[in-house]
Amino acid sequence: MKTLSDHVSALVPQMQTWRRDLHQFAESGWLEFRTATLVAEELHRLGYPLKLGREVIDADARMGLPSDAVLAAQEARALEQGALPQWLSHFSGGFCGIVATLETGRPGPVMGFRVDMDALDLNESSAADHLPQREGFASCNAGMMHACGHDGHTTIGLGLARVLMAMKDQLSGTIKLIFQPAEEGVRGAKAMVAAGVVDDVDLFTAIHLGTGVPAGEIVCGSDSFLATTKLDVQFTGVGAHAGGRPEEGRNALLAAAQATLALHNLPQHSGGVARVNVGVLQAGTGRNVVADTALMKVETRGVSNQVNDDIYQQALRVIAGAAAMYGVESEVKLMGGARSCTPSQPWVAFIHQQAEALGLFNSVVDTKQQAAGSEDATYMLERVQQRGGQASYVIFGCELAAGHHNAKFDFDEAIMATAVQTLATLALNQAQFGSQQ
Amino acid sequence: MKTLSDHVSALVPQMQTWRRDLHQFAESGWLEFRTATLVAEELHRLGYPLKLGREVIDADARMGLPSDAVLAAQEARALEQGALPQWLSHFSGGFCGIVATLETGRPGPVMGFRVDMDALDLNESSAADHLPQREGFASCNAGMMHACGHDGHTTIGLGLARVLMAMKDQLSGTIKLIFQPAEEGVRGAKAMVAAGVVDDVDLFTAIHLGTGVPAGEIVCGSDSFLATTKLDVQFTGVGAHAGGRPEEGRNALLAAAQATLALHNLPQHSGGVARVNVGVLQAGTGRNVVADTALMKVETRGVSNQVNDDIYQQALRVIAGAAAMYGVESEVKLMGGARSCTPSQPWVAFIHQQAEALGLFNSVVDTKQQAAGSEDATYMLERVQQRGGQASYVIFGCELAAGHHNAKFDFDEAIMATAVQTLATLALNQAQFGSQQ
Amino acid sequence: MKTLSDHVSALVPQMQTWRRDLHQFAESGWLEFRTATLVAEELHRLGYPLKLGREVIDADARMGLPSDAVLAAQEARALEQGALPQWLSHFSGGFCGIVATLETGRPGPVMGFRVDMDALDLNESSAADHLPQREGFASCNAGMMHACGHDGHTTIGLGLARVLMAMKDQLSGTIKLIFQPAEEGVRGAKAMVAAGVVDDVDLFTAIHLGTGVPAGEIVCGSDSFLATTKLDVQFTGVGAHAGGRPEEGRNALLAAAQATLALHNLPQHSGGVARVNVGVLQAGTGRNVVADTALMKVETRGVSNQVNDDIYQQALRVIAGAAAMYGVESEVKLMGGARSCTPSQPWVAFIHQQAEALGLFNSVVDTKQQAAGSEDATYMLERVQQRGGQASYVIFGCELAAGHHNAKFDFDEAIMATAVQTLATLALNQAQFGSQQ
C-alpha cells in the first residue's frame, strides 16, 4: 500500500505546475475568479462535494470590496485568462470562496484546514535574477503579485485534497478544506465565518509559509497576531473661495488634520501593544479653495481584541468629534479586520508531537516572537474556540528570495510537499488526539 | 445769574477731591460697594430720585460675576473703608448700579448719560514718579487700580449731576444719569440694559477720556469698537495614572489643546476683522496624572455683531467637538460681551456742532481710526437705537502719564471740568437738536 | 478719414473669429504654445517688431512651471493643433510671452498695455445650453478651458494692435503691447517684470473683463487685489511598518497635519485682511505604513504686501518647525505670487475722464468693493510706479453666462470692441494727460 510519503512525492511535479500557474495569473483580493474556478474544478474532479460563493461567503460581512466596475472588469479579465465558465457564476460579484467536505462515514471530529488564495496589489519585479521572471511564470497581471506565498497556500490545499482523498479509507470523521479569498487587508475571513463555514469544526488549522521562520523549522501555534481594524474615513465639508468667502467653507482638511493628531494620541494602553496609523490622507481640490473633502485610510491594532476594540471605539469618537469641530460630515467605512489569537494548547501540543515524529523538521517550536502583523484566519480560530473546538495557526519556515510584500519575493517550492505531508499526518493521526485529551 | 462756566469752575476742587478719593479706594468690577454708596449719597443729597441695585441691574444678565465669597469679603472691606451702611444693602451681592433721574417738568426728550465706576485688576505702581503715589492717593487695595480713568468718569457723572441740578430751571425734558459697574471685561452694561434703564432714553451719550486721543481733541461719535464675547471653557475628564492606566483617563488637557488650535483657525471672514484668542489655559494637576481638568479663557471679536456672532457660534461648535473627541465634558460660561456700534449721525453732528461752539477744543472730529478694543456701553447704544433713539459715544482726549491698563496710568484732571461743561451743554441746548432734525 | 469707431466696427467679425479659435484651442498656463505663435504671426504681419520668449521672460523667475514632460507633450499637442512652427522655437520650454512695440517716431511717453493668454485647468461644460458648445467652439483640450475670459483679453490685444497700427500717424511716443502667459495661479507676470519688459513704461494699463462688474460699467482703477504667495510644501520622512516598527518611521503626514493647523492660526493681523489656506494635502502611500511623504498646496494673502509678507514669513517658520518636530525634511517651492496695488490716481482720473467722454458706458467708476482675489499684473503696476510711472488696472463690466472659473463661463463678445475702442482712445489722447498733470 502506498504510504503518505509516496503520495506526496508523486505530487511534487503537479504542485509546482499548479503553483506556477497560480503565480502567473495572480489575482488580488475578492478578484480570485480564475483561481477559484480552477480550484473548484480540481476539487470536483477529485470527488469532493463543494459549497461555493454565496454559500460560504456572507455578502454583508465582506470588507474592503472593490467597486462593481472593478469586479466586472476583473471577471472579464479572468475569463480571458482561462477561468472556467461553468464555475464562474458562483464567484461573480466578489464571492470567490470554496469549501470542500470529505465525509469519511466513520465517526470522528470535524477537522478544518484553511488556505488563502489572493495576491497583493504590487507589480512583480522584472529583474533578470528574479526566478519567476527567469522561469517565465512572473505575474502577467499589472499591480497583482503573489508576494506573500498564497499561491503556495492554495497549492498546499489542492495537494492536501488529493492526498486525503487517496487515503480516504484511513481517515475518520469529517474533513473540511476551506479556500478563502481576500486575506490581504484582512478582508475575507470574517465573511466566511459569518456564513458559518467553521461552525461545525472541532479541530482547526490555518497555515502560512515563510514569515521569517527559518527553513527546517515549524511553529505549531503562532500567537503573535495583533487584532486590527481597518477603516476609511471620509470627511465632507463645504467648499468656498479661500480668499473671498472663507467663512462660507466647512473645512474637511482641517477636520482631518485634527483627527489625525488625536488618533495618534490614542495608543497608550496598560493592556499591551496598541497602534493607530493614519497611513494616507488625501484632501482638497485646489490651493485657493476651502477643502470640502478629505479621505483618511486608518488602522488600529491591539495585542488583544480588547485593546484593539478600546482603541477603535475611541477612534470613532475622535472622528465624530473632529467632524463636529468643523461642521463637516464624517463617514466611516470598515475596510478590514482581524483578531488576536491564542492557539488551543492541547491542539498545539498534538501538532508539536506529530511534527517531531515526522522527522521533517530540525526545529519544532510552539511560538516565536515576531514583529506585530495581523491575519484574519484569527476570526476562524476564535469562532472554533468559542464553540468548544481546538484551533491553531501553523507556520512552515522556508527560505525566501526576499521578504514578504517585496517585488522580488519568492519561496523554495519544496516547502509545499512538507506542508501537505504534515497536515495530512494530522488528519491521519487525529484519533490519537482524542485519546490523549 | 451764574453761567455754566461759573458752575463748572466752582466745582473743580470738589471734583479733584472726589476723583482722588475714588482712585485711592479703587474697586474692581461688581465690587464697587464703597464707590456706589458715596455716589448714591451725593445724588440723594442733591435731590435726585434714585433707582438702585436690583432695580437697575438684571441679576441673571450679569456676566463674569466674582464668587459669593469674594463678593462678601469685598463688601466687608468696603465697609471698613467707609462705605455708607444706609446704602450698602441695595448693592449687596454684586448690584452696584445707580440711575438718578431729573424730571424738569417741562416737555422734552429723555436724555441719558452713562459713566462707569469700576477699577482694573492691577497693582498700582509704587514708583516715586507716579503722581498718585507722590500725592498720596494711590490705590490702597491690592490688585485693584483705576488704570483706565473710570474714577474720572464717575467724577464727571457727579459733577454733571451737581451742575444740572443747579441749572435745572434752564432744562427741559428728563435727564437720566447712569452709573454702571463692571465695564472692565465688558460685563455690566448688558445687565442694566436687561433691567430696562435705557428703554425710555431718546438721546444717549456715553463717554471715555484718553484712549489715545490727544489733549484738546474731542471725538464726537467713536465707532471703532469690536463686538466681542468673553467665555470661560471648562473641560472635565477623568484622571488616571499616566504610566499605569493611561487608557482609563479622559484627557481634558488634550481636548483643550485641540480646541485651542481649532479656535485660532476660525478668524478668516469676508465680513472684516475677526479675532479669537485663547489667552489663558490651565490644565492638569500632576506630571504623572492624565489631566482631568482644563480651563480656557477665550474671547472672540468681530468688526460687526454679525462677524462676532459667526465666530462665536463656530467656537461653540469647536469646543463641543473637541470635548467629544476625548470623551470629556465641556462647559461654556459667558464672562462678558459687547457690541459693535454705529453712532447716530444726527446726534453726532449735534455734538460736533455744540463742541465747536464751546471753544474748549482745538480739534473736533466725528470718528478716529483706533486699535480694536471693545466697550459694553455699546449694548446701551444698540438698545436706544433699536427703540428709535439717537446715541453716541464721545471721547475726550487728554494727556496720559502712561497708557490705559498700565500700572503708571494717570490722566490730567483738567479734562473732568471740560467733560462736565460739554455734557451739560448738550443738555442745556438739547432743544436745538429737536428743531434741527 | 476713418475714425477709431470705424476701425473698431470693421474689426468685430475678425475679433469673434479670433476669440472663438483661441477658446476652442484653450491652453493652460505656460503651455500657450499655439496661442503664442498665432499672436506672434498676426503682430508680425501687422509690422510690429517683436520680442519673444526668453527675451521677455526671465527663466528663473517663472513660478509654478509644469514638468518638462508636460511641457514637451503639450508643445507636441499644440503643433498638431496648428501652432506655427516658424515661431514655436521661441516659446519652447515654457516661454510663451510676446512684447510688440510700436515706435511712432514722435516724442512722447511709453505706454504699455498688458493682456494675458492662458486658460484654466478645467473641463468645459458639455451642456447643450452652453453657447460655446452650441456654436461649436468649446474647448477641445481636456482639462483646459477659457473660463476666465483671457481668450477675450488676447483678442482685445490683437484688435488693439491692428487699430493702433492703422492709426499710427495719429499717435506719439511708444506703445508696448504685452502678451503674458500663466496669469492663472499668478505665475507669469513676475518673470516678465524680471526680464525688464515694463522698465521703460511711463503709462501702464492692464485689463480684465467681467469679474462681477455689470455690463455698461467701467472700473478705471481697480484696487481690490490681495497680495498673495502660492507655495507647495513637500515633507519627506521615513516609511516604516506602522504595526511592526512604528518608531523607525519619521511621519511626514503628522508633520503636515501640525503645519496645517498652525498655518491656519496665522491670519490675525492689525494691518487688515490676511488669509492662509492649505487647499490640498496629499500624504502617505498605504494604510499600514508610516507616511514618508506629504504635499501641501498653500497660499497666503494680505490686504497689503506688508501683511502678506508677514504671513508668508511666519508660514515658512511654521513649516520648518513642524518638520523639525517630526524629524522630517521640508522643501518649499514658490508656485505663484502677486502684489496688492494702488492705481496711480492721476492716470485713473484720466481714464475716468476719457471713458466718460467716450459715451460707451452708463457707469464710470474709479474703484469697486470686490471679493478678495489676486492678479499678477500687480507686479507690473508696482514696477512701473517704482520707476516713477503711472499705472492702473481697468475692468470692463460685461454680462456673463456663469461666474468666472465655472465650467459654463461665457461672456458677451461685444465687450471686446468696447475695450479696444477705450484703450485705443487712451493712446490717441495720451498727449492730453501730460498737459493736465
Next chain:
Amino acid sequence: MKTLSDHVSALVPQMQTWRRDLHQFAESGWLEFRTATLVAEELHRLGYPLKLGREVIDADARMGLPSDAVLAAQEARALEQGALPQWLSHFSGGFCGIVATLETGRPGPVMGFRVDMDALDLNESSAADHLPQREGFASCNAGMMHACGHDGHTTIGLGLARVLMAMKDQLSGTIKLIFQPAEEGVRGAKAMVAAGVVDDVDLFTAIHLGTGVPAGEIVCGSDSFLATTKLDVQFTGVGAHAGGRPEEGRNALLAAAQATLALHNLPQHSGGVARVNVGVLQAGTGRNVVADTALMKVETRGVSNQVNDDIYQQALRVIAGAAAMYGVESEVKLMGGARSCTPSQPWVAFIHQQAEALGLFNSVVDTKQQAAGSEDATYMLERVQQRGGQASYVIFGCELAAGHHNAKFDFDEAIMATAVQTLATLALNQAQFGSQQ
C-alpha cells in the same frame, strides 16, 4: 547568645517610636533636614562611621530641587521641630543623604542596603478613622505626608543598623547602609550614584513595602519598573493685545498646544511599553493678551532605558520644533529620572532561598506583574551591575489602610520587623551566596 530573632523582637517598640516620629514630622524630597539629623545621630551613636551630605550627593546631579527660598525656610522649620544642629550643616541646601559603613575586618564582599526618607507633597487625612490621626502622629507639616511608607523604610534602615552592629561578630566583609533623599519624583538616587556611593558595592538590595503585594508575600526581584524622564518645559514668547495687535505677539500657548499633541503622538514603539504625559499645562496671563508664557510638566516612560531614551530624544525634537513654529523660546529642565531594571538572577535566587528558609512568609516569589511605576533605586542597581555586582529590588507585602499616595495611606507596622530580620539574614548568611555561585 541572643539570636537574630531575639534582637529584632527587642527592637519592635523602638521601631514603632521611630516610625511614628518620622511620620509626624514628614519632610518632602530634598527637605529631609530633621529626619537626616536624627538618622545621623542614631547611626553615629551606634558607632558607624558616616559620610554625609555633599560627600554622598553630587550637587550637579540633583534633579527637581526646590528653590533656595524653600530650602532655607524648610531648614528653619526643621530646626524648630527638633533637627539636631550639630548635623544640620552637612545637609544644608538640599544634601540630606547619609551613608553608614560597617567594616567587619573579615574578608568578604561589600553589601549595600538602600532606604529612602522623603514624604509626599500631600495633606494627610484628618479623618477620625485614620490611625495616625487617632493615635496622634499624623503629619504636622502641611502639604507633606508619608503616604508611601518611606517612614517605614527609614525605620527599617535604622533597625537594620542596630541589629547588624549588635551581631557584628557574625558578619564578614563590609556593609553600607544608604539613606537616600527625594525618591518621590525620582530625583535623588542619581546624585548619590554620581557621588560614587555604590561604586564598591558587590551585593546590593533596595526595598519597598506594600505596593499591592499582599501581606505574607515577598517579591525577591521586582522588575516591573519603567525607565522615566521628568521634564519641565518653559515656552517664552511675546505678549500683545489680542484684539489690537495680534501679529506682534509670539504665542507660547499655541506652541505648547502643538507640542502637547505631538508629544502624545510619540508612544508607539516596537521595543515595548512607551509613555508620554503632559500632565500639567499652564499658559497665559489674560484673556485678551497673546500668551507669552507656557509651562508644561512632562514625563516620558519606557519599558527599557532604550525605549525611554528614544521617546525622550524625540520629545526634545518636538519641543524645539514647536517653539520654532511660533517663534518662541523653549527651555527644558530635567526634573527627575529613573531606569528600568533587571535584578541579578543569582542574587534574586539567593534572596528567594533565604526568605523561604526564614519561614516568615507564606508566599515567596521572584517577580510580580504590576502596574507600571518608576523608582530611582534603579540607578543604583544599574551601576552595581555595570561594575560586575549583583543587585535586586525586594518588596515586602503588607496590609495597607489605603493605597500609596492616598491621604489615608497607612501600613501595618509589623512589616518593619519582618523586613529587618530578612535583610539581616541576607547579611549574616552572605557567605553562602559566594559558595553557591
